[in-house]
Amino acid sequence: MSTSDPERSYHHGDLRTALVAAALEQLEAGGEAALSLRAVARACGVSAMAPYRHFAGKEDLLEAVAASGFEALAVSLEAADASAEGAQALAAQGVAYVTFACRHPALFRLMFMGPGCKADRSQAYAILERRAAALAGPRMSAGDLTLAAWSLVHGLAALILDRRVLLEGEAAEDAARRITLAFAQLAAGG
Amino acid sequence: MSTSDPERSYHHGDLRTALVAAALEQLEAGGEAALSLRAVARACGVSAMAPYRHFAGKEDLLEAVAASGFEALAVSLEAADASAEGAQALAAQGVAYVTFACRHPALFRLMFMGPGCKADRSQAYAILERRAAALAGPRMSAGDLTLAAWSLVHGLAALILDRRVLLEGEAAEDAARRITLAFAQLAAGG
DNA sequence: ATCGGATGTTGACACTGTACACAACCTGCC
DNA sequence: GGCAGGTTGTGTACAGTGTCAACATCCGAT
Secondary structure, eight states, rough: TTTTTTTTTOSSSSHHHHHHHHHOOOOOOOTGOOOOOHHHHHTTTTTTGGGGGGSSHHHHHHHHHHHHHHHHHHHHHHHHHHHHHHHHHHHHHHHHHHHHHHSSSSHHHHHHSSOOOOOOOHHHHHHHHHHHHHHOOSHHHSHHHHHHHHHHHHHHHHHHHHHSSSTTHHOOOHHHHHHHHHHHHHHHTT | OOOOOTOOOOOSSSSSHHHHHHHHHHHHHHHTTTTTTTHHHHTTOOOOOOGGGSSSSHHHHHHHHHHHHHHHHHHHHHHHTTTHHHHHHHHHHHHHHHHHHHHHHHHHHEEEEEEESSOOOHHHHHHHHHHHHHOOOEEEEEEHHHHHHHHHHHHHHHHHTTTTSSSOOOHHHHHHHHHHHHHHHTTTTO
């Protein structure tokens, strides 16, 4: 009840981080539509206007959440890439991409379909590009191959998330494995 | 001013259609976020509650808009498919898909990323499947090939729309042409 | 002519995002 | 110590949203 109680102190301590975490939580719980800035503030035990001291507005907060998502995605891709060589590594990245999307559907949607969302995608992109360029054959340029690979896994993830194609859990990852591998081998001229 | 004036008559005449049209207009103008049911009603010169006589709620109206989008997409795909043969036809469908997405970005997003959105995709899917199955070779099953082809163009469209990849107008269609054609030829074992 | 169902209207409620003015707190200086 | 000033959080307020309930109006069948 006094200033020694951190729970009740006037200043939160690390509101910015807490807001991002709470927003992510609400996002995963009910999708972007069910995410209100006021509710996020409430979850942090803070007034509705407090977030404005750390973010320009709702959109800005969502962008921060998306940015944290891109970091996590990059880590996943890096790990997957390191787990194999050549076409297998490219396929592993594809599976990791789809897996990430399936495990964090709302976050994934926010990252890519968010409003404006200038969040930095370059890191994740670089990991893919490095591997794809190494596999480019006479059929496709390195640029086209990279774009095609990304489109393939991104589209697959999007279709699965939006229930456009009915693949659940394991089945989704299996399909991703088969398709990305077939693509990688074809593209590599194998 | 009297009942003979259709503009001012109590009953609208064909509100349902007018609402869908107005919603589509607002959607294309400002994206899904900037689409309010009240504004749509206002645009139709009708009170805020009138739409509820024709739709269960906002979501239901959006679903109707999405459904009309799927019909338009199916028409585009059918025309593209008829314009060529074999792998070329598959590539043409891919280009048409991306072109549709670029020309109606908000509608495309709504169709695929809308809330729940059980709108019927099967017609558009059937057109793609028919062509893809005919090209299936020893490398990939017909099912995988269809899924891969769809994922490829859907992902490409999504990445372009969300500015994940910077392709404007002509460049987008060119990329779609190159990539889908390369993919179709590879998959066909050419 | 009238009755009933379809269609539209008005008013209200609980929300939302956000602007403005104020309060509490921390930090560096004297 | 005490006191300025900037940072962070609060309260109130406003316009706008989706939706509910009760009421008004109109069209078509009887």
